[in-house]
Amino acid sequence: MLTYNLNLKFKARSLRSNMTDAEKILWSRVRRKQISGVQFYRQKPIGGYIVDFYAPQAKLVIELDGGQHFEPEQQYYDQQRTLYLQNQGLAVLRFTNVEVLKNIEGVMEVVFREVLKGVGHF
Numbered sequence: 371m372l373t374y375n376l377n378l379k380f381k382a383r384s385l386r387s388n389m390t391d392a393e394k395i396l397w398s399r400v401r402r403k404q405i406s407g408v409q410f411y412r413q414k415p416i417g418g419y420i421v422d423f424y425a426p427q428a429k430l431v432i433e434l435d436g437g438q439h440f441e442p443e444q445q446y447y448d449q450q451r452t453l454y455l456q457n458q459g460l461a462v463l464r465f466t467n468v469e470v471l472k473n474i475e476g477v478m479e480v481v482f483r484e485v486l487k488g489v490g491h492f
Contacts, residue, residue: 372426372458374415382420385413392434392467393422399478400425400432405485416458419451428488431455432481433464461488 389397393412400410400423414424416431423432435448452462461484465477 372416375418378415378418378420382413382415385420389413390434390436390467392436392470395474396423396432396434396465396470396477399474400481405482406489406491408485408489416460417454419454421455425485425488428485429460430481430484430488431460431462433462434467434470435464436467 389412397410397412401412403409408425408427410423410425410432412423414421416424421431422434424430433448433452448464452464455462463480463484465480470477
């Protein structure tokens with residue numbers, strides 16, 4: 371089981387209550403085990419981070435990036451975060467909010483393939 375910083379629990383709860391439009395759209399497509407029966411969680415603390423979406427069975431994290439993620443400091447932070455998650459044995463998919471809003475079917479195709487790899491069906 372992955373550990374997490376207990377101090378992040380309340381912040382994660384707050385983030386779940388205030389999802390972006392892109393997060394709401396993706397959540398509507400991955401919730402309730404819609405992809406191969408795999409459970410996803412949203413705004414899940416892992417280590418010292420809160421990831422946007424997490425599927426433990428598929429060992430998959432999905433991150434959605436808004437405009438602030440294109441700033442150099444944020445890109446460095448995101449790289450460190452991705453390395454940490456990968457070192458925990460997790461695959462990390464990153465999409466921009468615009469990708470989700472304008473091409474949800476393309477995003478879902480990538481997510482579906484990664485879920486199948488993670489659960490050993492691909």
